Amino acid sequence: MLVHICCSVDSHYFLQKLQADYPDEKLTGFFYDPNIHPYSEYYLRLLDVRRSCKMLGIDLIEGEYDVENWLEAIRGLEHEPEKGARCSVCFDRRFEITAKKASELGESVFTSTLLTSPKKSLRQLQHAGDTLAEKFGIEFIAPDYRKASGTQEQNILAKEDALYRQDYCGCLFGLTMQREQQQKLADELFVPLSGQIQPESIEERVEMYEERWQLEEQDIPYRIVKQRFLNWRLKTGLLRVRKQVVAAHFLPYSTLKGEYSRGKIEYTTGDLHHMNRDEVKFITLETYNRLVESCYNTVIELIFSPPPFEKELQIRTQLGMSPYDLSAILVVEEIPSNKIEILCQSEVYSDVREILIRTS
Numbered sequence: 458m459l460v461h462i463c464c465s466v467d468s469h470y471f472l473q474k475l476q477a478d479y480p481d482e483k484l485t486g487f488f489y490d491p492n493i494h495p496y497s498e499y500y501l502r503l504l505d506v507r508r509s510c511k512m513l514g515i516d517l518i519e520g521e522y523d524v525e526n527w528l529e530a531i532r533g534l535e536h537e538p539e540k541g542a543r544c545s546v547c548f549d550r551r552f553e554i555t556a557k558k559a560s561e562l563g564e565s566v567f568t569s570t571l572l573t574s575p576k577k578s579l580r581q582l583q584h585a586g587d588t589l590a591e592k593f594g595i596e597f598i599a600p601d602y603r604k605a606s607g608t609q610e611q612n613i614l615a616k617e618d619a620l621y622r623q624d625y626c627g628c629l630f631g632l633t634m635q636r637e638q639q640q641k642l643a644d645e646l647f648v649p650l651s652g653q654i655q656p657e658s659i660e661e662r663v664e665m666y667e668e669r670w671q672l673e674e675q676d677i678p679y680r681i682v683k684q685r686f687l688n689w690r691l692k693t694g695l696l697r698v699r700k701q702v703v704a705a706h707f708l709p710y711s712t713l714k715g716e717y718s719r720g721k722i723e724y725t726t727g728d729l730h731h732m733n734r735d736e737v738k739f740i741t742l743e744t745y746n747r748l749v750e751s752c753y754n755t756v757i758e759l760i761f762s763p764p765p766f767e768k769e770l771q772i773r774t775q776l777g778m779s780p781y782d783l784s785a786i787l788v789v790e791e792i793p794s795n796k797i798e799i800l801c802q803s804e805v806y807s808d809v810r811e812i813l814i815r816t817s
């Protein structure tokens with residue numbers, strides 16, 4: 458039996474139920490989910506599915522991440538709500554490729570872990586599966602493992618086995634709508650040009666779950682715990698001096714009361730050069746290099762290859778400022794002498810992230 462897999466939380470429970478209900482059937486997992494955006498999230502879900510399949514002794518095949526074809530298939534349906542027409546096309550496409558794969562592999566039955574998701578309509582999934590089963594001359598099974606206390610059992614299992622629990626269905630459009638409804642920043646979509654790993658970003662989660670994999674391989678005990686913290690994202694940072702754009706690196710937690718400020722340097726304390734408006738401060742690249750123990754030759758070099766976020770976090774206290782200070786601090790090669798304009802579009806917000814701790 459070929460089992461289409463969407464994520465570990467759904468598959469871990471579903472596969473165990475299938476193993477119990479079809480003891481003579483050899484199950485093969487098929488991770489085909491080009492709907493998942495961005496790619497880092499796709500990779501993270503795949504990583505956890507690999508772990509789950511390994512725990513259950515199930516072979517896993519990775520399908521193609523053919524996101525362009527998926528986007529083409531749902532064209533015109535981008536603004537549909539969840540469980541609407543876009544989702545039908547999305548299921549159809551994933552089911553079709555799974556049915557095709559099953560037929561290529563000589564399997565006679567296929568199914569999908571999407572059937573366990575409480576966010577999906579069973580009727581919609583059953584219809585999609587049955588239509589394709591007919592087309593490929595194979596059988597589609599749709600066991601209802603949600604009924605009775607199925608969903609509850611699934612959640613308990615996910616917690617016990619510390620599975621990665623995503624908080625959006627998968628695609629860019631569903632994610633954007635969900636975050637709009639929650640009035641929450643879609644920070645999953647922020648990837649700085651520098652590649653610096655941001656707190657509670659998908660990239661940070663990938664690092665953590667890869668480390669978890671290593672710990673399990675070495676039999677080292679660990680726990681994944683939640684941490685509430687103040688997060689920050691820079692959307693735009695721009696410095697103009699006498700109307701000319703000048704390279705500037707904005708330190709983490711730089712904010713402005715509005716998004717725009719202008720002024721001139723008024724006074725200096727130690728390494729800090731203070732602008733006369735909005736508590737904006739400047740430091741030189743030389744100071745930055747000394748504090749971070751780096752050797753950047755230019756600010757552009759720093760912008761495109763900064764040190765880890767945590768290292769930059771220490772700079773405010775190293776400069777004698779409060780760690781709660783949210784003023785904009787810009788790193789420049791030369792302290793501007795006149796007519797400074799700054800655009801700083803950033804957000805500071807309460808957030809929760811998972812962290813890995815080693816236990817004994």
Ligand code: SF4
Nearest residue numbers: 544547626627628631
């Ligand atoms: S919301 Fe989920 S099911 Fe619907 S189109 Fe997006 S990824 Fe597919």
